Amino acid sequence: MDTRLAILVLLGCIFQLSTAQGFSKKIRVDDSYIYSPTRLNGLQYTGSWAHYSESDANGRYLNTLSSTAGEDARINFFFRGNSISYYTDTSPNQTQTYVRIDNMAGFRINNASQPFATQQQLWTVSGLDEGDHHLSILMGNANVTQFSFSLDFFEITTSTGDIVPSRLGPGATEIPGLVAEVTDDRITYHGEWMVSVISIMRYTVTPGASVTFSFTGTAVYYFATRGAQYGRALVSVDGGEGELVDLYLPPRKDLWQTLAWSKTNLTPGPHVVSVTHSDTQGKLVGLDFFKYTPCNNLGKDLNKLLLVVIAGCSMGGTLILLIAFTFYLFCRWSQPRPSENAKQDEGTPAEPIPIHPDGLKAAKLA
Numbered sequence: 190m191d192t193r194l195a196i197l198v199l200l201g202c203i204f205q206l207s208t209a210q211g212f213s214k215k216i217r218v219d220d221s222y223i224y225s226p227t228r229l230n231g232l233q234y235t236g237s238w239a240h241y242s243e244s245d246a247n248g249r250y251l252n253t254l255s256s257t258a259g260e261d262a263r264i265n266f267f268f269r270g271n272s273i274s275y276y277t278d279t280s281p282n283q284t285q286t287y288v289r290i291d292n293m294a295g296f297r298i299n300n301a302s303q304p305f306a307t308q309q310q311l312w313t314v315s316g317l318d319e320g321d322h323h324l325s326i327l328m329g330n331a332n333v334t335q336f337s338f339s340l341d342f343f344e345i346t347t348s349t350g351d352i353v354p355s356r357l358g359p360g361a362t363e364i365p366g367l368v369a370e371v372t373d374d375r376i377t378y379h380g381e382w383m384v385s386v387i388s389i390m391r392y393t394v395t396p397g398a399s400v401t402f403s404f405t406g407t408a409v410y411y412f413a414t415r416g417a418q419y420g421r422a423l424v425s426v427d428g429g430e431g432e433l434v435d436l437y438l439p440p441r442k443d444l445w446q447t448l449a450w451s452k453t454n455l456t457p458g459p460h461v462v463s464v465t466h467s468d469t470q471g472k473l474v475g476l477d478f479f480k481y482t483p484c485n486n487l488g489k490d491l492n493k494l495l496l497v498v499i500a501g502c503s504m505g506g507t508l509i510l511l512i513a514f515t516f517y518l519f520c521r522w523s524q525p526r527p528s529e530n531a532k533q534d535e536g537t538p539a540e541p542i543p544i545h546p547d548g549l550k551a552a553k554l555a
Contacts, residue, residue: 216346233266264326390476414444419438
């Protein structure tokens with residue numbers, strides 16, 4: 190068989206396999222990839238944390254490290270992928286950490302008996318579906334007077350190449366719009382509301398307590414935590430008839446920062462959405478954040494343009510891919526074969542996005 194024809198046949202088989210099964214890709218998320226208004230899928234740190242960079246974090250991935258000795262300190266991260274691994278220092282001064290993925294049973298990591306080393310894998314989980322997932326890491330020892338725990342980076346394996354969640358967290362791709370955090374000046378709390386120490390949420394247990402959000406746009410989305418301790422909320426727009434939203438979920442089915450209610454196709458202009466506790470005393474009703482679609486929604490126009498581009502690429506993409514691969518293989522075929530082995534893939538850092546001026550300071554991804 191002609192060599193060129195054989196290569197084309199091989200490329201066709203490879204393309205079919207890659208389309209059917211996808212190639213696994215490792216993506217590293219550095220500890221400095223911190224949530225901000227311009228980095229919605231970033232790591233959410235709560236409690237007291239120190240973020241080190243450059244010479245203060247030599248030997249760590251991208252020369253950054255985040256560390257804490259706070260008893261209430263926690264990391265929450267939302268992602269898509271079929272596995273995730275946790276990397277950081279090992280040291281006698283590191284305390285036990287408690288890791289939990291989705292609603293699976295938590296796992297305690299005993300790091301205190303290990304000698305000092307950097308970029309060590311302390312925990313991993315595999316076999317996840319390619320849907321949205323929630324990872325939480327917190328202090329596993331109540332006596333934290335002389336101990337700490339840290340994060341260097343996460344490594345996620347995905348067959349889609351995209352780790353941003355579709356329906357969980359501020360970066361949820363299926364829900365477009367801008368984010369209004371719980372501290373936004375346009376959000377007003379009425380009655381008794383409390384600040385969560387384990388997440389970005391604010392919550393109330395008092396019937397009649399409410400929160401309002403004033404915005405200018407055409408759609409609004411209410412994100413909240415749902416679980417066994419949660420009750421019902423009455424949600425209305427512009428003083429209209431309210432809709433009862435049940436935030437209850439069975440035990441061990443909790444969802445954090447999930448879409449609880451939405452209203453679209455609003456008249457362009459100013460609006461006010463209200464969320465009121467409408468259950469018995471002691472039931473939780475919370476707010477993680479609002480998202481809204483502004484009147485001049487450039488994001489929606491951009492999404493339409495991307496769909497057109499993708500549709501066009503899908504028609505000619507296969508031929509372009511085969512031509513490019515064939516040219517690449519012919520170039521490689523004409524060169525001497527390397528004698529040394531290729532280096533192990535260290536993964537691809539998450540795409541860097543400049544941190545918002547109001548966000549936390551951290552080392553810039555490169």
